[in-house]
Amino acid sequence: MAVLRKAILIGYDKLSQMIDSNTIDEEAVYFLSGKDVVNAIKNIQTPSVDSSKLVATDVTKTPDFAGQVAVSYGQIYIAESTEGPGAWRIVLLQPNDHL
Numbered sequence: 815m816a817v818l819r820k821a822i823l824i825g826y827d828k829l830s831q832m833i834d835s836n837t838i839d840e841e842a843v844y845f846l847s848g849k850d851v852v853n854a855i856k857n858i859q860t861p862s863v864d865s866s867k868l869v870a871t872d873v874t875k876t877p878d879f880a881g882q883v884a885v886s887y888g889q890i891y892i893a894e895s896t897e898g899p900g901a902w903r904i905v906l907l908q909p910n911d912h913l
Contacts, residue, residue: 818843819841820839820841820842820843821842821843821845822839822842822843822844822845823845823846823847824844824845824846825846825847825850826846826850826851826853826854829844829846867879867882868882868883869882869883869884869885870882870883870884870885871884871885871886872884872886873886873891873899873902874899875899876896876897876898876899876901877893877895877896877901877902878893878896879893879896880893880894880895880896880901881893884902889904889905890904890905890907891903891904891905892905
């Protein structure tokens, strides 16, 4: 059983400032209100991706990001990295067998 030696009810903005300034007490347990948790989740920013770059058509060019998909001449490729045109890996599709 754990015993709380230092419990702190804190607002999300204050906790965020403490994280940014590296002043968190590692031995303390911080509690946020449910309202602060909901607001923090709403404020999470997702990285924006240019949807025109999600699927590429030219595998002779460097991928825009690792995991990018390309369709070229009926073949499907996935980018392993952004190290250059050699980062594309072909996806081999297995035939679908039916009895």
